[in-house]
Amino acid sequence: MTTDRAYWKYWGKARKEGEAGTPYHLLPYHCLDVSAVACAWWDASTAIRRCFTASFSYPGLNQSQLRAWVMFFVALHDLGKFDLRFQLKAPEALAAAWQPLGPEDHGLATRDIIGFDHGWAGLAWANREYRGWLNCRDTDRETWSQWQPWLAAVTGHHGDFFVPEMPGLVPDTDETLAEHDRNARITFVCELARLFLEPAGLSLQQLPPSCSPAAQAWLAGFCSVCDWIGSNEVFDYRCDPQVDLAEYLTERIRKIQDESLLYRFGLLGKSSDYRGLGALLQTGESPRGVQVEVDNLPTTPGLTLIEAPTGSGKTEAALAYAWRLLDQGVADSIVFALPTQATANAMLARAVAFAERIFGTANLVLAHGNREFNETFHRLVESGRNTSAQGKTEAATQCALWLASSRKRVFLGQFGVCTVDQVLLSVLPVRHKFVRGFGLNKSVLIVDEVHAYDAYMHGLLGEALRRQKATGGSAILLSATLPASVRAKLFEAWKCDCTEAAPYPALWHAGEGSPVCLTLPDDQRPPExxxxxxxxxxxxxxxxxxxxxxxxxxxxxxxxxxxxxxxxxxxxxxxxxxxxxxxxxxxxxxxxxxxxxxxxxxxxxxxxxxxxxxxxxxxxxxxxxxxxxxxxxxxxxxxxxxxxxxxxxxxxxxxxxxxxxxxxxxxxxxxxxxxxxxxxxxxxxxxxxxxxxxxxxxxxxxxxxxxxxxPEAYRDWIKEVYSENVWDDEPDLVYADYLGWKDDQSRREAEAKRLTTMTVSAFRDEDHTVTGLTRDSEMSLTVLPLLSNGRLLDGRPLNTLNEWELAETLNLNAVPVPASWEKQLKECRVEQEGDLAGYLQLEMTNDEQDGWTSIDGKFRYTKDFGLERRCHRRCKNDP
Structure with missing residues (x-):
């Protein structure tokens, strides 16, 4: 094998100095570790293939060619590591892989090395050098416009999409060293083209398929998770380039398949064959109401709406239909979203029983600190706590940090339960939002109580549904009391009209065309x-x-x-x-x-x-x-x-x-x-x-x-109350208030849509900030009651918790309060950075009456009554 190519002189992962084991892992091999995960996942999951096929359209493109493009770009995710500044983050590894370089050799400032972002640099270098890769002039930049979304998706795998221009991209160093980096990048790109594109009849001179924003988000999420798995230490370090890239890739794919790593990490789980809705019911029970129509719904991707009374079995109907979709390979997982923490917790016991019945031991069920997941998946989280020379930019570490919150694991298992806020974050500009979106798109998304959300939340939910459709996903919406105008907006997000009236209860399904409505036989209509x-x-x-x-x-x-x-x-x-x-x-x-x-x-x-x-x-x-x-x-x-x-x-x-x-x-x-x-x-x-x-x-x-x-009132009363027509005896003040409210709703919905178009991470993705982003300031403040010595109310010191334990502990000990409390809490300490950023730290003391009183005397907390204001002025938006 020829080993004189420049790209063999670069490390991709390195251990800390003095740590046992092979000191570093060659960068080309690490890139292929990630591609191997992508290949194995593609080959094993019909849902993954379906989502890619739905997301990327290109005349004449077959599935093997799409696979080739995907694997080629995934292998380019760490292109920015072919840069001296990144390599100098572990100088011992650089010395072993190529040659020792001291400050007198490279002339770079320490801040340039420490602050170097290889994700951003990867996209910026591609923007600067792609013409040489493709041997084209591209004066009108049309070729770049086709390549950029793909490259932005894979180089953004650490949480953000970047712009293609990076300040200080060209290092102030010896030109020979800079040329070495350029040579490594172009030879590696060409080698990947030979490895992935040429066997599929493609070349660098051909344009990749069009990549829409929804497709880009899907690819970014897929690449991120593949990188997290490919950076795990089940893949041993190799610092000797004795195996060529094609042979190495085949070897790694075989390892993933032979050791069932995707199943062991909880990313794949075989569902049992669909046995009918009756299999979900108690002994002696039989399907009733909307449940009898579940087997008449098509097993194709689409939006399904189930309207039925409270207590009529909508949940079991939705789960049974989701099971059918899993059985047909339309999806490989389920995410069940509910309006509040209370409803999500109440759902968890039913979810656990369902998951055990459908997935056996391969399931992953998570909600609000309650978790059941397989032990190897747990080890995936634990292994990332051993930081490498890259520190927090290491993919395994980012994986562990992201998964340390139980709210986020919900998106990467077979079955997860969460609040709708976690779903809505998939379309908001928070870090790693596309991992959430990836988890949703490959899943059957079930959203309960869809009537419970305001215009702002519906603006976000509509965008989530649009992306679900764009990636060939499926969604099931549940409601007992849905106004026709809201129903129409939900289907509008799926790009279809739903103005048809229908008896109640009803099941609606929209695939590519207009929604079809299924109504119940007379003997299954709910009793009066x-x-x-x-x-x-x-x-x-x-x-x-x-x-x-x-x-x-x-x-x-x-x-x-x-x-x-x-x-x-x-x-x-x-x-x-x-x-x-x-x-x-x-x-x-x-x-x-x-x-x-x-x-x-x-x-x-x-x-x-x-x-x-x-x-x-x-x-x-x-x-x-x-x-x-x-x-x-x-x-x-x-x-x-x-x-x-x-x-x-x-x-x-x-x-x-x-x-x-x-x-x-x-x-x-x-x-x-x-x-x-x-x-x-x-x-x-x-x-x-x-x-x-x-x-x-x-x-x-x-x-x-x-x-x-x-059930007549469900249609008649709701239709009358929400009618746009003015009642004859409607007071002028009521009508005027309505017009103002309607304008405000339009503004809020527009604001939600505006936020979904932002592509840079503008907000912290932490549990205590979730409702501030997803609920238009309702309950948007988070109070953390603390004793005067900085301990929690139960006496535990925060400084003894590691960062993985801290995230969950803070969430469990925080109290949501309405935005209208801001003035009364203005004396609270609020940090702008760090683990406590955003928490209003309310200093309290034990009052020896089974409670705690704030130092200023304005607030009292008890486990029975919760947080109370000692003044008796009532507040708004405080359920």
Whole structure:
């Protein structure tokens, strides 16, 4: 073998000085390690091939040629390491691979070496030298415009897409050394062309397929993960160029296949053969409602919308359909996104059972600190903690850092559960966003409760759906209460029209054409359900003394009572008043807890008010919107503050949710008491929901009836409340507020779309900043309660945690609060950089009453009531 080519003189991975083992790994070999992972993954996964084929279009291009282009570019991901400045990051490795070079030889400043970004340099060098590679003039830059998206995707594998111009690209060093680098780059590019392109009948003189933004993001995510795996130490270091590149590539591909590395790392997992929806049900149960239509949906990529009542089995229908798609090779994994942390946690137990049934031991199920993943995947995370000479720019280290947060692992396994925020981050300008997008595109994306999102979030979700379609992906959306206008927007994102009316429930599916609607046979339509309505107008929509007495009396009679408030402050106040009124148990549940405490609260609420709760005595739950979605709770009587009709219906889904023969006397039939304000001024309730018109219209319908009949109301009431037509008796103030709200929604949606077009990492991708990016400032501040000595409330010192443990610990101990608290928290310390960046550090002291009080006396925290303001002014947007 000829070893005098310049590219053999470069190291790609190097150990720290004095560390045991082969000191460095040749750069050409490392590049092929990553390509070997890409080759093996391509060959093993029909979903990967499908996504690439859908993403890249080119007349006359066959799949083997597309594979050749992909592998060629993936091998170029570390082109920027063929640069003296990178090589000098490990001078001992450079000396061994080529020759020793001291400052007197290269003349480079230390800052130029330390600050050198080989990812950015790779794209910049390509921009400067590509004409020599391709032997073309390209005066109009048309050729470069075809190559740049591909090169930007693979050289951006460390988290960002770069611009092709890099300040200080040409090093101020001896021209002989610079020429050595140039020679290495061009000979390596030509060698890769011979290795990958020529066997497929291609050459450097031909243009690669067009690469759209969605395709570029897909390729970048694929390359990043391949680099993470290819940088793992299951691939031994080779510092002796005794094996030519073709032979080495074949050897590495064989190793990956023979040792089943992609399966061992949790990136692939064979799902069991589809056995019908009945396989997901309990013994004695059979498919019902929308579930009976699942096998009539096509097994092709597309957007599916399931509209059905709460508790009607939509989740099982979605999982069964996703299983069918996996069985047909349309996808190789599932990502299930829910609106809140509470609903995601509630889903986890069902997810674990499903994953074990479908994937066996190959599954990866993650959500909010709860995790089950195979041991080798765990070792993949652990191995990256041993940093190399590259430090944090080492791919294995970046992999470990990224995966150290359980929220992110959800995208690389067979089945993951997360909040919708994690999905929306895939289209926002955060670091490694394209790894999220890659995980989504190869998966069946299931999004629950799609009615629960505002215009800003729908702007982001629409972009996520557009990219899912562009890469040949599939998505399943679930809702019980979806306005027709929102349904139309979701299908518009899939590039199809959906203005057709349909009976309720319904299943919609759109592939490449217009959506097809499946309706249920008569014997599977949901039975008629009637809910009695009591409508009250009280000051501030807050229960008065008479209503408090009724609540207490109901609990004494054995009823499980839910009182749903729109504001945390109101919920905390009401719970205290009720506890003064009765010795019975009064529980409180909302969103303003440390996450570690909220998890315990969720579990307690499910145990006391869930499907299998032990009954016999009454209880009262005071809660906020956290209980209105996806939680399997069952109440005998429900009271709720006024809210939009679709959210009211969601809340009613927790009233008499299950058939019981032991309801307490007086509560045999479902009754909901709706409490509204005394005037047309909805106050803070308007600030929460924004749209005064839907509040007013919902109230008018409630005032005109003493009952709601389902399932007809799902279509009739929602259609009437959300109609664009002006009601004859609609007050001018309500209409004017609606017009202002509509303009604001358009602005927010436009802002969301603008953010999705930004290509440079502008925001930190950390768990505590997620809602600030995905929810238009709602709950966008994150408070970290700390003792005066800098320890957590449980006494643990932060400085004893390593960076992998710290990320999860901070998330578990942080409290989300609304943006309106910013002024009251202005004295809190906020760091701009480092692990604590963005956290509002609220200094507290133990008050010896099972709680902690802030040093300034403005705030108090208890595990029972969460974070409270000692002043009694209420805040907006605080569920």
């Amino acid at each position: 359900r009637e809910v009695s309505i009591e409508y009250l107008k009280l000051p501030g929509a807050f229960p008065n003394a008479d209503l408090l007495d009724r609540i207490v009396a109901a609990a004494k009679a054995g009823a499980r009572v839910a009182v749903i408030m729109n504001l945390v402050d109101d919920a905390q106040r009401l719970a205290r008043e009720l506890r003064r009124e009765t010795e019975l148990e009064v529980d409180i549940f909302h969103a303003r807890y440390r996450f570690i405490d909220r998890q315990q609260k969720e579990q307690i609420v499910l145990e006391r008010y869930g499907r299998i709760a032990v009954r016999g005595k009454g209880r009262i739950l005071v809660a906020t919107q956290v209980v209105e979605q996806s939680l399997d709770l069952d109440f005998d009587w429900m009271l709720t503050q006024i809210c939009p009709v679709d959210l009211l219906f969601q809340r009613l889904g927790r009233l008499h949710r299950h058939q019981r023969n032991d309801r307490p006397a007086g509560f045999e039939l479902p009754l909901c008491t709706v409490i509204s304000v005394e005037t047309e001024d909805y106050g803070l309730h308007k600030l929460i929901y924004g749209n005064t018109r839907v509040l007013w219209r919902t109230e008018q319908l409630l005032a005109g009836t003493d009952r709601i009949v389902f």
